[in-house]
Amino acid sequence: MSAPGLKVFTGNSNRPLAEQICASIGVPLGEATVTSFPDGESFVKINENIRGQDVFIVQSTCTPTNHHLMELLIMIDAARRASAHRITTVIPFYGYARQDRKDQPRVPITAKLVANLIVAAGANRILTMDLHSQQIQGFFDIPVDHLFASPVFFDHVERIKMRSDNMVVVSPDVGGMKMAAAYAGLMGSQLGMVWKKRTSATTVESVNIVGDVKGRDVLLVDDITETAGTLMNAAKLMREHGALSVRAAVSHSLLSPMAYDRLKLGHIDELITTNSIPVEPRGLPITVLSVAELLGEAILRIHNNESVTGLFKVKGF
Structure with missing residues (x-):
């Protein structure tokens, strides 16, 4: 047979x-x-x-x-x-x-x-x-x-020369710490975390940051973003604490109109995501990597x- x-x-x-x-x-x-x-x-x-x-x-x-x-x-x-x-x-x-x-x-x-x-x-x-x-x-x-998706993200981060002693990988919430720790270990970077408080299904209030981001390049990592509320609040907090640049690596970007509006605010230098679902950059700094x-x-x-x-x-x- x-x-x-x-x-x-x-x-x-x-x-x-x-x-x-x-x-x-x-x-x-x-x-x-x-x-x-x-x-x-x-x-x-x-x-x-x-x-x-x-x-x-x-x-x-x-x-x-x-x-x-x-x-x-x-x-x-x-x-x-x-x-x-x-x-x-x-x-x-x-x-x-x-x-x-x-x-x-x-x-x-x-x-x-x-x-x-x-x-x-x-x-x-x-x-x-x-x-x-x-x-x-x-x-x-x-x-x-x-x-x-980490191998795909890693290749991109290598190309833009982010991997260095100056880089810190940050989880935008407590639930993503395990994923962020894996990325930090993979890239030989420092690790940080944002402690957040959710006020509604679409609104998140970032409260505090654990770790040092002053004068560093920040890579936020998460598995899903829909309204980009968590990412935007975390990125804004990174800026306030002296981060040189803020990028986000998100496996699945289900971007709603609210998410596009928030991305226009400019708190994130680049949103790196995959084509696990269709994503439209719409002229924004969104990089779609193929899996x-x-x-x-x-x-x-x-x-x-x-x-x-x-x-x-x-x-x-």
Whole structure:
């Protein structure tokens, strides 16, 4: 019996990224119809034979989140009913990840619910990147390959010559300390943190800073930004404490109109992000780095039953 062939399909959430992934690994993007009926219901048809094939479905659950999630679930079901050998869902950005615990009475754990839906639809494996919290991997009853965007960010930071004794990596909140510590260790830099107080879902008041940023280049690191409130308040605080420059490295930028307005204030010299979801710079200092090669290499290794551990390493480390 011959080994299963490799097939890559995508929904409508981030087709350019899927095309870049396919270009990087030298396989054509699979032909599938993914559209909607006039009443809003999603419709999927896979337009080629995938019986016995190793199928990868690329789909971020970004805005409109619920619509793209339904597309993903229906594509998984279509592939399963078409007798695919294995179905791996490639989710560069996993939505609902911030709803990962019961932090108040009578609320759901939606990150777990979404994981259940993906497994129930027929997925055999998950490939994702920079989850909001590591424990979400345990919400799935199937294997999860969790990548980090840090190697991509590291290469960019190296190119702009930020890596030096003068650089300090800062977490804009307490929850991001583990991620910031990993970046600081990787780059041989000092570590800092902002203690913040959230006043509403869209408003954050930065209160104090732990660490010395005076006369230093600051790199803020975070996994998600939507309104840029946390980043802007942290950046403003860095400026007030004498930082020479402030850049932000954010894995997933779901930039709302409020975020663009805040970025125009100029507190951040550069927002460095990835194309895990579509991002429009709109003339602002936003640098979008591609994670296509990273995800493409992971897809090849999964397909060939090889370890993905090497993808966590950065050149020279």
